[in-house]
Amino acid sequence: xxxxxxxxxxxxxxxxxxVLVIAGSTVLVRFAPGYLSDAREMDxxxxxxxxxxxxxETARSHSLLGMLSAEIGGWAKGNAGISRQYDVPVxxxxxPRLAVTGGLMVRSLVLAxxxxxxxxxxxxxxxxPAAVWQAxxxxxxxxxxxxxxxxxxxxxxxxxxxxxxxxxxxxDFKFLHRALRKAWLEPHVLQARxxxxxxxxxxxxxxxxxxxxxxxxxxxxxxxxxxxxxxPVEVLFNVPGLGQLAWNAAMNRDLPVLxxxxxxxxxxxxxxxxxxxRAGEWRSA
Amino acid sequence: MRFNRSVxxxxxxxxxxxxxxxxxxxxxxxxxxxxxxLATASRQHPAGTDELGRDRLVRVSAAFLLSLAGAxxxxxxxxxxxxxxxxxAAFGPASVGWLAMLACDVFLALPWLFLLxxxxxxxxxxxxxxxxxxxxxxxxxxxxWPACARAVWRGALNLRNAEWMLHTRASxxxxxxxxxxxxxxxxxxxxxxxxxCIPAFVIAEANxxxxxxxxxxxLPSWGGMLLELDNSAMLMQTRWVYFPVALLVxxxxxxxxxxxxxx
Numbered sequence: 001x002x003x004x005x006x007x008x009x010x011x012x013x014x015x016x017x018x019v020l021v022i023a024g025s026t027v028l029v030r031f032a033p034g035y036l037s038d039a040r041e042m043d044x045x046x047x048x049x050x051x052x053x054x055x056x057e058t059a060r061s062h063s064l065l066g067m068l069s070a071e072i073g074g075w076a077k078g079n080a081g082i083s084r085q086y087d088v089p090v091x092x093x094x095x096p097r098l099a100v101t102g103g104l105m106v107r108s109l110v111l112a113x114x115x116x117x118x119x120x121x122x123x124x125x126x127x128x129p130a131a132v133w134q135a136x137x138x139x140x141x142x143x144x145x146x147x148x149x150x151x152x153x154x155x156x157x158x159x160x161x162x163x164x165x166x167x168x169x170x171x172d173f174k175f176l177h178r179a180l181r182k183a184w185l186e187p188h189v190l191q192a193r194x195x196x197x198x199x200x201x202x203x204x205x206x207x208x209x210x211x212x213x214x215x216x217x218x219x220x221x222x223x224x225x226x227x228x229x230x231x232p233v234e235v236l237f238n239v240p241g242l243g244q245l246a247w248n249a250a251m252n253r254d255l256p257v258l259x260x261x262x263x264x265x266x267x268x269x270x271x272x273x274x275x276x277x278r279a280g281e282w283r284s285a
Numbered sequence: 286m287r288f289n290r291s292v293x294x295x296x297x298x299x300x301x302x303x304x305x306x307x308x309x310x311x312x313x314x315x316x317x318x319x320x321x322x323l324a325t326a327s328r329q330h331p332a333g334t335d336e337l338g339r340d341r342l343v344r345v346s347a348a349f350l351l352s353l354a355g356a357x358x359x360x361x362x363x364x365x366x367x368x369x370x371x372x373x374a375a376f377g378p379a380s381v382g383w384l385a386m387l388a389c390d391v392f393l394a395l396p397w398l399f400l401l402x403x404x405x406x407x408x409x410x411x412x413x414x415x416x417x418x419x420x421x422x423x424x425x426x427x428x429x430w431p432a433c434a435r436a437v438w439r440g441a442l443n444l445r446n447a448e449w450m451l452h453t454r455a456s457x458x459x460x461x462x463x464x465x466x467x468x469x470x471x472x473x474x475x476x477x478x479x480x481x482c483i484p485a486f487v488i489a490e491a492n493x494x495x496x497x498x499x500x501x502x503x504l505p506s507w508g509g510m511l512l513e514l515d516n517s518a519m520l521m522q523t524r525w526v527y528f529p530v531a532l533l534v535x536x537x538x539x540x541x542x543x544x545x546x547x548x
Contacts, residue, residue, distance in 0.1 A: 013390075020391045029403060142537035144488050144507075146495030147530050150514045227396040232492050247496055250402040258403050266394045 014270045021266040026071055029255050030064050071259065080263075081256035085249065090260045093245060101234070101241035105226050107161045112168035112222065119169070120176035124184055125199075133177065140170035145229045149236040160237040164229050168222050175221075179214050183207050223272040227265050292542045299536065300353070303346035314347040315339065315503040325523045333525035335513060344505040345529050349536065351500070352487050352507055355418060359426035360482035364475055366430040368468070371437025375445050376464055386438065392431035398492070400428055405498045414504035421499055425486050433478045440474040441467060480544035484537050491533060507533050 074081035079089035086093065123133035140148075145167055152158040183189060184207070192202050208215070230243035238244070242261055249257035306312060318330070318338040325333050332342040374385035404424050412420070444450055444467055453463055487507070493499040494508010502509060510529035513519060519526050 016387075017391055017394050020387075021394055024391060025395075025400070025403065028400075138538065138541060139534070142484075142534050142541060143530075144491040144495070144511070144533070146492050146508070147511050147514075147533070150495075150511065151530070154514065154520065224396060228398045231398055231402070232496060235496060246399060246402060250405065250496075250498060255403070258399070262395060262399045262403055265396045265399050269394045269396065 017270055018263070018267055022071060022075075022263060023068065025259055025262055026068050027064065029259065030067055071256075074256075074260075075263075080260040083249075083254055083257050085252045085254040085257070090257050093257060094242065094260060094264070097240060097242050097245055100239060101230060101243065104160055104164070104234070104239060104241060105223075105230070108164035108168060108226060109222055111161060111165035112172060113219075115165060115169040116172035116176050119173050120180050121203075123173075123177050124180035133173070137170040137173045140166055141174075144232075146232040146236060149233050153236060160233045160239050163233055163237075164226060167229055168225055171225055172218060172222055175214075175218050179211055180207065183211055186210075220269075220272045224269055227268065292539055292546070296536070296539045296543070299539075300350065303349050306342055306346040307350070312340070312343045314344045314505050316343075323519055323522045326525055332528050333523050336516065336519060339503075341525060341528060344510065345532055348505040348507050348510060348529065349532065351418060351504070352490055353483075353536075355422035355490065356425075356483045356486035359422040359429065359486050360479050362423075362426035363429040363433055363482050364479040366426075367433030367437050367478065368471065368475055370430065370434040372441050372464055372467060372471070374434070374438045375441030376460060376467065382438075385434070389431040389434050389438075392428065393435075397428045397489070401425070401489070401493060402496075402498055405493070412501065414501040417499075417501035418504055418506070421490060421493065422486070425489055429482055429486065433482070436478060437471060437474060440471055444470055477544065477548040480540075480547050484540040484544065487533075487537060487540065 071081060074090070078091060080091045080094065082088070083090050083093060119133055119137075143151075145163065148167065149160070149163045152163055186206075189202060189206055192206060230241065231247050232243075233239070234241045234243035235247045242264070246258060246261045248254070249261070307314075316339065318324075318334060318340070320338070321327075321330060321334050322338040323334065323336055324330055324338075327333075330340050330342070332340075332345065334340055335344070370385050370389070374382040377385075401424055405421070408417070408420060450463070450467070453466060458466075490499055491507040491511060494506045495511040496508070497512070499508040500506035507529065513526050514530070516526075
């Protein structure tokens with residue numbers, strides 16, 4: 001019962017955050033200095049009458065309340081608004097790209113975690129100086145995602161999954177190395193090692209269970225990092241996912257699309273926090 | 286400590302070299318030498334030129350100084366905002382603290398790049414390059430504070446429950462006086478936050494620029510120069526195209542080393 005109340009409270013907070021994100025983003029966009037300008041009005045291919053129509057259309061979306069109701073109404077109807085650029089429901093643009101982006105994220109996260117855990121286990125338990133393992137991770141973190149993607153394209157090796165996985169693995173490794181290093185020096189682990197218990201048993205029954213909350217929190221952080229890296233990776237590798245759609249929308253000032261994608265990202269980040277927050281409670285329930 | 290000093294000295298050295306390059310006579314990041322487009326390294330252009338005949342060394346120096354200055358300013362604003370929000374949330378009434386942390390959660394729920402793209406795409410079509418640079422770093426500062434504010438809030442909460450802090454309250458000190466005592470004690474938390482934000486903002490600007498949403502041309506930026514790598518004709522002609530990327534990585538490594546050392 002206590003757990004159910006806590007979950008309900010958490011869901012209410014998550015819902016409040018998403019509603020605030022919608023309201024905040026709409027206010028931000030509405031009061032941005034260039035909101036009322038439309039790139040199409042400067043396009044000479046449009047006839048004068050069409051340009052006048054476009055400016056009238058922009059002026060109609062002047063009121064903040066109108067924008068908010070249109071935004072929430074669009075979500076309630078299930079079409080998430082109408083794209084300015086393509087004049088089609090935003091949901092129709094987003095739906096086929098969700099699977100592409102989801103697949104890319106899952107493959108990258110799995111590869112990144114595998115790399116980071118293996119490297120962190122060797123660096124924390126091995127005798128090699130930690131710098132040997134930390135140097136590649138520091139170097140990878142110092143390369144902007146866009147540069148890493150471009151260099152991969154130029155050298156012809158690796159693809160979007162590898163670039164995202166390297167970025168995520170470098171970030172996760174830093175946290176995992178620190179956490180594992182500390183865990184190996186716990187008195188009960190030292191005792192277990194002194195008694196000759198096999199390494200995999202120590203990992204399975206002592207290290208990973210005690211690190212579970214930290215690992216769950218790190219997983220959330222990985223998802224947030226992956227979402228941020230999506231745009232440059234998808235744009236540079238020409239992956240038809242949500243990141244590429246967002247970039248296209250930003251370049252063409254298609255704010256309904258951009259707003260809808262931002263909402264989805266906010267929802268993904270908020271929901272990804274469920275597991276780490278609730279894991280402890282479910283275990284103790 | 287010695288390592289930290291040598292890293293800082295190296296960074297200061299790079300700043301000095303870049304300043305000297307920019308102060309040299311006839312050095313202008315927008316001046317075009319139409320007789321030497323896509324030129325390789327020469328005495329006149331030590332790092333070659335881009336496709337418009339602009340000196341790459343001058344442009345890299347300008348991008349380095351602009352990005353560093355912008356990131357430092359943005360980081361200072363972020364840290365100040367985080368200190369204000371975190372301290373207010375910890376020392377203010379419980380309702381204010383709850384609201385401040387809810388605001389942090391709302392900002393943290395948004396992947397910054399999407400929000401940044403949304404704000405940048407809603408700017409006027411005629412934004413000048415200088416304004417686009419200022420707006421880019423201001424937006425970075427405006428979006429970077431929540432994570433720092435949470436860390437400051439946690440530190441300030443610990444401080445509020447410290448014995449000497451209870452003593453100050455029992456002695457009847459006013460909230461303003463208490464906060465004045467608290468701020469210097471939060472510096473060990475604020476200084477690393479400030480230093481960690483600098484490389485993060487430099488990377489963010491480079492990524493945004495590489496997507497065509499950063500600092501506007503002809504003002505040079507790391508992101509703008511990363512776009513040169515897309516030009517295969519240029520890559521065939523000169524390897525100096527990689528120079529900005531290499532320098533950017535070195536600068537980021539130096540900034541990161543300083544932040545880690547201080548942390």
